[in-house]
Amino acid sequence: VQHAAILSIGSELALGRVIDTNAPWLAARCAALGIRTVRQLTVADDRAPLRTALAHAVVDVDVLLITGGLGPTDDDLTRQALADAAGQPLVDDPASRAQIAAFFARRNRDMPPQNTVQALRPASATPIENTCGTAPGIRMALGSVAVFALPGVPFEMHAMFEREVAPVLAAAARGAVLRSRDLHTYGVPEPEVGARLADLMQRGRNPEVGTSADLGVITVRINAAADTPAAADDLLDAAEAEVRHRLGSAVYGRDGATLAAAVGAALVARGRTLATAESCTGGLIGQLLTETPGSSAYYVGGIVSYANEIKQNLLGVASDVLATHGAVSEPVAAAMARGARAACGADYAVAVTGIAGPGGGTTEKPVGLVCIGLATPNAVDAATYHFGSDPPRHAIRLRAARMALHRVRQALLAVRSES
């Protein structure tokens, strides 16, 4: 497999004022073409850091993709940095100059004198035509590394990459293909996932298997290298089957799949509907469920019962239950779920009440305490979770919402599917 590096040039990127979307976009396109990105670099528009970055970028890779620094102003240093790295002078390229002039002519404008520097290129380089803007790209070799310098404006870069770079990379990759797949799990802690997959996660294996964690979701990432897309997919299929065998129903989906969509699929398979009653999550569970197009087939809606009066009036939670146990309690969570199921006419209802913080916690009921109620066609129950008082409000809310969705999915998986 060929290896690539990506270098993004721009002080606004290095200073963190703008998030660079070019590097992840290029890395994903390289992966699809069978080229593995082993490093990304971002540097300010300054000569010294740019020089050292360029020297580092080309170490042990076959391809270097550069974005940015091709504009007409004094802080656009890519042309000079490439010439310096190659030990060559910059030369004027008449064809580039004609293209830049034509770009302005199409807009009925004279070519400003500043733009003439965009027609410069290192002596051994080939310019790449920019069909959407004034900055030509640069194609050259630094030692054995194929270097492509592209504009920083995303749509100009995308067009130039697809037209002029992707075909070259595809040919260079010569059939080598790198494909990735993510399997998302919930309900098994990360160390336990790691233990069950330990042999698959050993270094140097193909496919590679790794894990990452995000607020309760543990994702198993699989990367496979092969000579053809079909062979890479075979490796991914085999690894996915093995991971699913070891983790069972904890695996709820792959790649872009969400826990909410998995709940939806389980509802559809059983011909059932769901309602929600949300206090501390304030509508988040409904929002997650309705992110999935077509969710109206199984999600009927719900009640955001932020005030106790709404818990009483719309969900029928008895005032003495609220008074005796408090709004954040298992009896209230159960009553909310029962009430939402009845009010909305759904088969299942899930309810969340908790303390998302940062204020409102007590010794007895600290921030992070969440009660989740679940009403099914057969029963109503509730359970208490501690998501910790350290995570920020949004993290506690998202953990609570995910746990609520997980509870619904677990209950559905215990019921035979109709299909």
Place this chain on the structure above:
Amino acid sequence: VQHAAILSIGSELALGRVIDTNAPWLAARCAALGIRTVRQLTVADDRAPLRTALAHAVVDVDVLLITGGLGPTDDDLTRQALADAAGQPLVDDPASRAQIAAFFARRNRDMPPQNTVQALRPASATPIENTCGTAPGIRMALGSVAVFALPGVPFEMHAMFEREVAPVLAAAARGAVLRSRDLHTYGVPEPEVGARLADLMQRGRNPEVGTSADLGVITVRINAAADTPAAADDLLDAAEAEVRHRLGSAVYGRDGATLAAAVGAALVARGRTLATAESCTGGLIGQLLTETPGSSAYYVGGIVSYANEIKQNLLGVASDVLATHGAVSEPVAAAMARGARAACGADYAVAVTGIAGPGGGTTEKPVGLVCIGLATPNAVDAATYHFGSDPPRHAIRLRAARMALHRVRQALLAVRSES
């Protein structure tokens, strides 16, 4: 000015499957502390690229910030890479081990054996306590460079940086200050904002002023450089006052402020409460309102009326109105708002019904068509918006939710505040 480098470790980042938000966050925090980030690097979880990246990262900088690779699994290589770079062995840190064990004890769980590797550190390093997770950070020197290795989970990293790293960096920065402020606006189109601020946005000024747009929100970004924090803040204050003078009530907040929080402040100032009725947004407006701690003071809750039965049974929308005008119509939006205000006992209610796509559109009612109803103490009305059929589902939903909040804020601003 001190110079910093940022190194993000993770194959999912290098391959472009996940966008790294840690590096821009750290770079922005460094800028606020007066430290200039000259390079960012992202590398895969592989020994050789990690080794060369680490060697390059420390060139000509004073500080290196590392995120990721501190987890308990075999693909977490940061500890070993730092030890190798320093030519030191890894040693077990009893204090870290005790903290990790205590983390699990607080969750009533035994410490899994895999997590013991997280207590290792290079011999000369100092561990940094992680108050939100199991991975301790690492503080050490590589030559003259101060190195801080932080966890990759954003909220753990943020907490550790603010508590243990920012004070050290602030002391090292000694005076040179770069400060930024964002002013968020809604309701004035970006070209109009640009025209009103044209002279402030000229290149090379201090403070620098720029704009960016995100789904209806136009943000005015101000950066000021000065010798002291107080002098930088004076520049920011003057620029903010001028921008507010030119844009008036379109400015709803600064920096981390949200439109939902601005609605909350306007409600509190008038002693009023709000309810919601959501169809195509599915709970998003409630979620946005309840992101703000203390929102229970003004947001009572609402009804997610995804199914028409819920519009009828819980919001009292008449079946003939639904049949005559369709669920996505101004009469239904108005009836939803009226129903939510009554059912929830609130002073104001806002309702959204629309077609978020990608399916469900017709020639007459295309994807992106959204009707927003507003019930106030005095009146009920509704209006229709076209957010376009090209944006993805989540973008249409967010635009609809923001417009709904904007409508509430507009209605409140027309009423005299009690304070």
